[in-house]
Amino acid sequence: MLRSLDIRDVLIIDRLELAFQPGLNVLTGETGAGKSILLDALGFVLGWRGRAELVRAGAAQGEVVAVFDLPAGHAARTVLDEAGLDSGDELILRRVNSADGRKTAWVNDRRVSGEVLRALSDTLVELHGQQDDRGLLNPRGHRAMLDAFGGLDADLAAVRAAWVARARADRLLAEAEGRYAALKAEEDFLRHAVAELDALAPVPGEEADLDTRRRMMQAAERIREDIARAYAALGPGEGAEGRMGDALRWLEGAADRADGRLDGAIAALSRALADLGEAVQEVETAIEALEFDPSALEMTEERLFAIRALARKHGVLPDDLAGFAEESRARLAALDAGAGDLRALQQARDQADASYDAAAATLGAARRSAAERLDSAMAEELAPLKLERAAFRTDITAAEPSPEGRDTVAFTVATNPGAPAGPLNRIASGGELSRFLLALKVCLAKGTSPLTLIFDEIDRGVGGATADAVGRRLAGLSRTAQVLVVTHSPQVAARAAHHWRVEKRVEAGATLSSVFALDPGARVDEIARMLSGDTITDEARAAARSLLAG
Structure with a gap:
């Protein structure tokens, strides 16, 4: 609900504070007193497109502040959250127009863009008049209005859910078809590669192990001959070990006759002989270790070279061949299973299509039923408004599938029997259009969210009983929503719960507008x-x- 409107230095208003109330609020006054300026000021703070320059002559800037009550669950809270703005029980909109044309806006003391203001305004205020291009005259909103009138939230939610499921099934099928086509294109390569890899069966770390073994065998072939010569020179028999043994025996045989002169030599020679024996044993062990089958070297080299060649072929490291083989086998398995997977996904897609078709058909039938009820309700409303000869019709035609179903909805009217029906704003005259819009709003009111409804001279061109009927309907709307009406009709003004008079005065040669609560x-x-x-x-x-x- 719009609680207050504070206007400073806008057009012919120097300072004005209005405290609006629930129910039906009317603004009256002579033509030119400034009633439309109040709506211009409200539209300005809501971000609507309007007059380019609003600043009062001689002022540095014009400013408008609007304060709204914001109950829990109000749609404006969603807009505030998406914009990163705090939301409480009170919403304060402030917008300034400087004399040089710059416009600046704030929401709850946070600076915002005009886009945020307009998004908020869609949840706060609905303007109706003879040039109603923001409300009922816009065909793009007729389907949503019919759905709200018919209470079709559940049916609409079912269609939207089915649409999401259908889109997901389409996406999964398309992705699977793309993958299958890519695999099918390389089927020959995959089968050949997997056969090669399975035949070789490489394992991680094998290439390094084979390379080490190969190097050892190549080295053994070169040094084994030298080690064997060393062993012959050191070993028993004609080697150093045999000759040192002979020397030790000869010295020991002569020791008894040498009066101890050979004891040191015998001891040193015994130690040397022991060390020499250990060396001979190590050399012998080395010779045994270096013994290999020449065919083993050939086999090692063949496998090493095969692993390296296959790694180069597939552009991977030798240690990654095993993983590449596993990946290739998985891709081949996916190819072999792909046809079955595609059939399952196609069945899922067909089922999703059928579910969407059923939900859309149910929603379409509910819309046609709601359209009949709306047309009947409009017929009842038009008669008291002196439009009993007019015919209102809700046209539902087929549309491309969408999350909203497969229907296009348009409100049409024929003002005289036998005359062709057409869009409201093309068929009805100014006075008729105002009454059509009022009747339509009365019928649709029960299905809409609570907004502040503004009617700008919607009773123009009518009087007497028709004006009284307009007033009664506006009063009826005000029982569920705050209604602001700019009117010249006494029958409408008499129905108000709260009444303001707009007056124009001249002070110090300047024309100013004021508003008084009556x-x-x-x-x-x-x-x-x-x-x-x-x-x-x-x-x-x-x-x-x-x-x-x-």
């Missing part, structure tokens, strides 16, 4: 003025009291 006595005079003109007679006051009495 008490019961002042209301009588204002409605009497609307009935009789500038000269208010007792008869006009009596008629005004009669209208106020209902």
